[in-house]
Structure formats: C-alpha cells, structure tokens
Amino acid sequence: MVATALVALLALAAITTIWHGYRATRLAANGVRAQFAGDEGLALQLDAWPAESLAALAPGTTISTRVTTAVGDSVRVRITRTQPLVAWLTADVALEPMGTPGIVRRHVTRAMALEPPVLPIVGALTAIAAVHAQNPTTIDGRDLADAADACGILRDTSSRVPIAATALIDAPVGSWSGPPASLQLADTATVRNSFNLAWISVIARSAVRVTDSVPQWLAPLPGWHALLLDGPSVSLRTPARWRGLLAVSGDLVVTGRLDIDGVLVVRGRLDARGATLRIRGALVVASIGSPDVQLGNDTRLRYDHCAVQMALATVAVPRAQPFSLWYSPLN
Secondary structure (H helix, E strand, C coil): CHHHHHHHHHHHHHHHHHHHHHHHHHHHHHHHHHHHHHHHHHHHHCCCCCCHHHHHHCCCCEEEEEECCCCCCCCEEEEEECCCCCCEEEEEEEEECCCCCCCCCEEEEEEEEECCCCCCCCHHHHHHHHCCCCCCCCECCCCCCCCCCCCCCCCCCCCCEEECCCCCCCCCCCCCCCCCCCECCCHHHHHHHHHHHHHHHHHHHEEEEEECCCCCCCCCCCEEEEEEECCEEEEEEECECCCEEECCEEEEEEEEEEEEEEEEEEECEECCCCCCEEEEEEEEEEECCEEEEECCCEEEEECCHHHHHHHHHHCCCCCCCEEEEEEEECC
C-alpha cells in the first residue's frame, strides 16, 4: 500500500510538472503569435496606407481600423499623425485563452515619417521662367505661425525667399515698383530635373480629373486633398477654393478668384492677369512650353510652411527612416 501510494504521488508530481511545463510553453507560444500578429498588422496597414483619409484629418486625430492576419488573428491598428509629416502606428492584439489561463495581449508601436515628392520649393513662388507682375501684387516668403495655422501657433517656422525665378519683369500695362527680394535660378536644368522626378509621384498619388475646355468646378471639401487636373489647358469656374495640393498638367488660366491653402503646382504656363489669386503656402510653376509667368495686379502669396507640409502629406508615403523606432512592451 505504501509503495503504491508513493508511486501515485510521484506520478501525480510528474503529471503536474508536465502540465505546468505545457502551460508555460503554450503561454510563450501564444505570446510569440501575438507579437507576430502585431507586427503583421502594422505591415498590412502600411501596405494599404490611407494617405488621402489620413491627410484630410487634423494633426492629433486618430484613425482606428481592424485587420486580420494570415492565420486569422484580429488586430486593432491605430494611426495618429502628430505632425504634418510624422505618424505613429500602434497595433493591439488580444488572443483568447488557447491552453493558457488567460488572454495574451501585445502592444506594438512604430514611428513613421511621411515622405512626400521632393518638389523644388525654393521660394514662396518658384518658377522656371521669368515672372511678370504689377502693383499691388505682393509675395511674402516669411513663415509666420498664427492661430489660423493647421498646425497651431506652437510650431517651427521655415521662411523662404519670396521669389525664385529666372527674372522679374514689370507687366506691359503697369509697373511693379516694390517687387520682393528674389533668387535668380541660374541652374534651371537641376531644378527642372527635380520637378520632373517629383511630378511622377504627384501623378501616381493624386486623384486625377481629365479636363477639357469646360471650366472646372472645385467642390469645397473638408480637410486636405490632392487633385490633378489633367488637360492641355485648364480654366476654373470661379470663385474657387482648394485646401491641399492642386496640380495642373498643362496650362492654367485663371480669370476669377482662386483661393488656395497649400501648394499650387502648374506644369505648363500660368496666366493670372485677370485673376484675384490668393495662396497661403507655395506656388511652383515649371513653365513647360512658355518662358513667362503672368501674375497681373491682384495676386497675394504668403509662404506657409505648415500649409505646404499639410498639402504634401496628401501625396506622401510612410517610411521607417529616419526614425527606425519600434517599441513593444512585454506586459
């Protein structure tokens, strides 16, 4: 009887030890599975990056989605843009008990830089051409933060030269007595090459609207968006307003009022002699097929670094560099 009892106790001890070892092994395996699920969830979200919907929201807003891994685990992914071109991704995984006493959780965080096309924004107005204007047109390259900024009053500033062009010329019908300081673009080939490389990305990442001779209507939209007007010559139904990146593949002729918060990119000729043009951000004109940019006498352009970044975020893609930051607390 004593021998039988001892054998039973030893067997029970062995079974208990094996069971505890099994539970510990399952717990470790579930932890690894949860960790892999969190990493896969972030990778799936990066593969389906919501550039337009993310950029449409103000910094600090969080987008929350759910993705499913290849083995069927559900992952909650959140994206929070803390600055115009910086976003934080978090993945939360909770696996139900699978041979373990409780739920296994993992929380993974990555910092991402949003990389936009490198448009040659040398000045508030960058033109690979001569700029014609007359009084009282004003162009200001000072970046001044204020309460109306999308980034808020507490932000970094980065001023630019008002005009970077091949030349400044008075319009034929009037003088420009107080043109702003300018930077002459001597190496236009380098600037044009930079523009052409960035233009490929702008085309690929913007919503495209094919245009004809009919004036285009820019419907007011909440948030910031990217739009490419694709046509040899584009005219706008005015008054018009846009927030974000507005690109024109051909010539742009404006005859009414156009207000833009962000970046206006014109690949062809810009003719705003009959327009009331208001831009808070930056203007880039490649002037392909034309040596001149015609501004007229009613243009107001003020450089705004925040508005430029908010606009470029609409066509940006996430990159781990330069942060390379990954964090996963083990709790």
